[in-house]
Amino acid sequence: MRWSFRAVALVLSVVLGGTLLTGCGTAPGQSPALVVWSLENLTDRFQATQRIAARFTEATGIPVELVAVDENQFSQLVMSSAAAGKLPDVIGALPLTATWQLAGNELLDTAASQEIVRALGPETFSRRALELTSDGGGQLAVPSDGWAQILVYRKDLFAAAGLAPPDTYDRITEAARRLDQGDRAGISMATAANDAATGQAFEGLAVGNGCELVGDDGGIALDSGPCRTTFDFVGDVVGNHSPPGAQDIDSTRATYFAGRSAMIVWSSFLLDELGGLRDDALPACPECAADPGFLARNSGVVSAIAGPDGTEPKQYGELTSWTVQVGAKREEAKKFVEFMMGEQAYPEWLAMAPEGKIPARRGTAAEPEKFARAWENFPAGVDTKRPLAEIYPPETIVALRESPERFARWGFEQGQGVLVGATAGEMPVPKAVDAMLGGSPPGEAAEEAAEEIRSIQTSLK
The missing domain is CATH 3.40.190.10 (Periplasmic binding protein-like II)
Structure with missing residues (x-):
């Protein structure tokens, strides 16, 4: 319940620590940066996302412009950006309602989401999470986590x-x-x-x-x-x-x-x-x-x-996802989302706030429960850090871990x-x-x- 979705008239995008993760701008001869909006706009979570995106750039050579967006201001911001022809390539931490609103306005590259899920393995995701982010058999988004x-x-x-x-x-x-x-x-x-x-x-x-x-x-x-x-x-x-x-x-x-x-x-x-x-x-x-x-x-x-x-x-539960927008740098965007949902980045993403980031992708093809099991031991908290499994009994942790299947x-x-x-x-x-x-x-x-x-x-x- 810390999160809600409400369209308001104001527009705000906050970029912390510089516009581009690779510097103040794109280097001469370098491709324009992949623009990624994240609704994880709290300072500590945004900075954690910056660190992950920097590793993506190091691994692929693809520069990333990471923009923090307030959820309450997202609706007006995305529609004004669409009207101006300046949609981001990728949006992360997007609630279900916002995902479907983008789909209703035909702003999602659903084929890209389908290809990402297929590459990662549909069987590695919560079945229910895939259902909630699908429409008529098409995958609107790549479900990431939820509360x-x-x-x-x-x-x-x-x-x-x-x-x-x-x-x-x-x-x-x-x-x-x-x-x-x-x-x-x-x-x-x-x-x-x-x-x-x-x-x-x-x-x-x-x-x-x-x-x-x-x-x-x-x-x-x-x-x-x-x-x-x-x-x-x-x-x-x-x-x-x-x-x-x-x-x-x-x-x-x-x-x-x-x-x-x-x-x-x-x-x-x-x-x-x-x-x-x-x-x-x-x-x-x-x-x-x-x-x-x-x-x-x-x-x-x-x-x-x-x-x-x-x-x-x-x-009831809220599910957040990654989306690729129409007109995006498609292949680079797919690589970024696959990286964020893969073994190099996904655990760190979940560890930002494990009490509210229950994994929608449970594991990998080789280790079907890898992420779900790791989640149990991620330290939670703000001023003090402890795994929830050290505070609450096993049955509570299991109920939380399995909750995306019941949303x-x-x-x-x-x-x-x-x-x-x-x-x-x-x-x-x-x-x-x-x-x-x-x-x-x-x-x-x-x-x-x-x-x-x-x-x-x-x-x-």
Whole structure:
């Protein structure tokens, strides 16, 4: 949930440490640089990408111009660049919504992505990751890594109350009701109308109940029976057993870290902070002063949730990819992406933030689990570094490692990625959740969200 996709009117590209990795410009007689945009724009991650790209240049002689782009400003930037005929050759760390928006505007060289996946070996990728980045059998992008939405809960409180892990609607409801005591809420999740995390949390609960944004006929299904059940569930559990007022990712984390919530819906980016590896977001529960590892040790992780109308537990997750743009320096671009996804670079790319970079490419043809196994031991954290496997039990690490195979997302399988992007910008679901928690009946909230999305769908035709 640190990541969201929203089209805004401002345009910004930030280049750190010089425009070209090979110097201030292309040397005389040298081919123009390969232009690579990266949405990994945090300074430490950008610098790590610079180091990897420099090794690519050393190995191939192909100069690279690496540009850091803010995700919230990506949509306007890429469209203005397309209009000016100045698209980059490669884009990295691109979320699913943005990938599909580029596909909808015919800005992707899908044949290049197909050739890269074929060269690396389709069998070395998560099957689900390839499905989410494909349309009609064509490979839109090369899936790289992702983060998983998780429900984290207080194992000690659950054990004392004799409660089962909260992996179904009924179990979450029972736990929220029984553990909502005194100054401790039953559950914390984002509910703010203007926060993308609200939509992510809702979708994560919805997909496990068989609630889909778009039906098989292409019509909006957010007011269907399963979706109404999800609105009812969120209205009951969150409306009655969470802290008062609109919540966002910062307030929910603070509540859980202070020991004032029995459950929290967040992304896997929570895990390094929960483990005390980030100084500006340390656990602050009463027991944590004497025992900094208390909260992490007493927290369990649920990776997939099932609702009464669903057929199986499902999990929301964000998947990021590499894309080659139309008009790119095609062969050089393919070489760069293959390098980034290969043995020389991929482990270092994942190690930037392993808690939120779960590998979509599991290994190589010779070693099918090479990257997935290596990921388990990459040090996570910001101010302190430790592998997550040293903090959390094996079952948690396995659930995270395997999560890309379970990622369920609205709209993409129905070929409605452009619609998903448009709804993300307008935030009809977060607004509906906020209205419901403010007193609007759940059924009415579902209908209003569905009608707004139908209007968006019509505007796209």
